[in-house]
Amino acid sequence: MTSATRGPAGAAFGEPDPEPLTLDDFARLARRRLPPEVWDFIAGGAGRERTLAANEAVFDAVRLRPRALPGVDEPDTSVELLGVRWAAPVGIAPVAYHELAHPDGEPATAAAAGALGLPLVVSTFASRTLEEVAHAASAPLWLQLYCFRDHGTTLDLARRARDSGYQALVLTVDTPFTGRRLRDLRNGFAVPAHITPANLAGSAAAGSATPGAHSRLAFDRGLDWSFVARLHAVSGLPVLAKGVLTASDAEAAVRAGVAGVVVSNHGGRQLDGVPATLEALPEVVAAVRGRVPVLLDGGVRTGADILAALALGARAVLVGRPALYALAAGGGPGVRRMLALLTAEFADTMVLTGHPTTGTIGPDTLSPPRPGLPLPGPPPPPGPTTVPRTAPHTDRSHG
Numbered sequence: 001m002t003s004a005t006r007g008p009a010g011a012a013f014g015e016p017d018p019e020p021l022t023l024d025d026f027a028r029l030a031r032r033r034l035p036p037e038v039w040d041f042i043a044g045g046a047g048r049e050r051t052l053a054a055n056e057a058v059f060d061a062v063r064l065r066p067r068a069l070p071g072v073d074e075p076d077t078s079v080e081l082l083g084v085r086w087a088a089p090v091g092i093a094p095v096a097y098h099e100l101a102h103p104d105g106e107p108a109t110a111a112a113a114g115a116l117g118l119p120l121v122v123s124t125f126a127s128r129t130l131e132e133v134a135h136a137a138s139a140p141l142w143l144q145l146y147c148f149r150d151h152g153t154t155l156d157l158a159r160r161a162r163d164s165g166y167q168a169l170v171l172t173v174d175t176p177f178t179g180r181r182l183r184d185l186r187n188g189f190a191v192p193a194h195i196t197p198a199n200l201a202g203s204a205a206a207g208s209a210t211p212g213a214h215s216r217l218a219f220d221r222g223l224d225w226s227f228v229a230r231l232h233a234v235s236g237l238p239v240l241a242k243g244v245l246t247a248s249d250a251e252a253a254v255r256a257g258v259a260g261v262v263v264s265n266h267g268g269r270q271l272d273g274v275p276a277t278l279e280a281l282p283e284v285v286a287a288v289r290g291r292v293p294v295l296l297d298g299g300v301r302t303g304a305d306i307l308a309a310l311a312l313g314a315r316a317v318l319v320g321r322p323a324l325y326a327l328a329a330g331g332g333p334g335v336r337r338m339l340a341l342l343t344a345e346f347a348d349t350m351v352l353t354g355h356p357t358t359g360t361i362g363p364d365t366l367s368p369p370r371p372g373l374p375l376p377g378p379p380p381p382p383g384p385t386t387v388p389r390t391a392p393h394t395d396r397s398h399g
């Protein structure tokens with residue numbers, strides 16, 4: 001990667017950076033280039049960061065079952081979601097303010113993902129307008145939504161997304177306010193004045209540059225599952241719920257009419273102490289019973305991690321921080337390289353475990369959990385839930 005133009009760069013001594021070969025390499029490069037408080041905002045989690053650490057640790061503890069003489073030449077890495085084929089089961093999670101990592105921001109990320117046929121979920125707090133991002137994209141775009149106290153602001157975003165060709169909405173359901181992120185509190189972190197939530201310009205929700213304080217003022221804490229149907233009604237778009245970790249919430253989401261569920265703990269940034277996403281996945285998959293596709297984000301850093309998530313029932317995964325790290329390390333080309341590395345690793349892992357297509361990847365691809373390792377156990381048996389029915393089922397044909 002070429003040297004970045006900003007930040008306390010380790011490249012100050014003129015040494016070229018080594019070509020990144022893994023997603024962890026991108027993180028190291030980004031850390032050298034970003035101002036420390038920006039690094040902390042991106043890398044950090046809530047509380048003692050136990051969940052943040054667990055997300056990667058649980059993937060690290062997975063053991064794969066190889067296939068000898070697999071006889072797989074070129075695996076077909078593609079998957080179908082909401083009726084659209086992705087080149088591989090990986091997309092970019094919604095992450096606020098891409099301009100924090102690189103001045104080219106979200107359009108550069110969208111172009112990079114599009115070049116590889118992979119989707120991008122644009123954040124409500126994108127630093128560029130969703131129309132501008134759509135202009136740069138050539139693969140599916142979804143728009144992530146926070147619901148503000150002024151519902152009109154959020155509903156307007158949903159309509160704008162539809163008008164700009166976005167294919168789905170992703171309602172984040174784990175964030176009545178942002179978690180207690182101690183790094184940001186200690187750093188007094190504020191988003192630099194020249195970087196703004198472009199899609200909220202002029203709205204009642206545009207406000208403080210301090211994400212934690214702003215979320216406590218502006219987000220609707222009284223939100224319930226009926227908002228899924230409302231979003232669908234105003235936009236006609238399928239709505240996914242992001243931030244589901246339990247069977248009861250998965251059931252509530254499906255009953256509310258979601259077109260998909262994203263198993264997520266917000267990258268360990270919300271409630272510290274909740275399970276790693278790979279741990280939570282079997283419970284959610286069991287509860288959903290195939291009615292809608294299940295995605296996962298949090299801690300995915302290798303192609304083998306993608307395989308593990310698919311083996312436990314995810315249709316696809318999303319990566320959050322790696323996108324910003326790659327953007328910081330090398331702008332749009334950095335993101336493209338990061339995604340190419342990840343999908344190439346995934347393809348290799350498919351061959352070495354004997355899978356010609358993603359459809360054959362199942363639990364028998366993983367070794368059984370070993371005592372003492374934080375691996376996901378079998379899903380609990382389906383049981384009755386106490387969730388009220390809040391909205392008609394809609395869009396269940398998707399995926």
Ligand SMILES: Cc1cc2nc3c(=O)[nH]c(=O)nc-3n(C[C@H](O)[C@H](O)[C@H](O)COP(=O)(O)O)c2cc1C
Binds near residue numbers: 095124144268297
């Ligand atoms: C800097 C940063 C900003 C984020 N912004 C949002 C956001 O605006 N909306 C949202 O739903 N999730 C947001 N997330 C959470 C991600 O969508 C995703 O759940 C998480 O990053 C996945 O974990 P990973 O970073 O380990 O891949 C953010 C995460 C980070 C690190």
Ligand SMILES: CC(C)CC(=O)C(=O)O
Binds near residue numbers: 096125178269
């Ligand atoms: C601006 C924030 C609300 C974005 C976010 O969701 C996060 O930082 O995790």
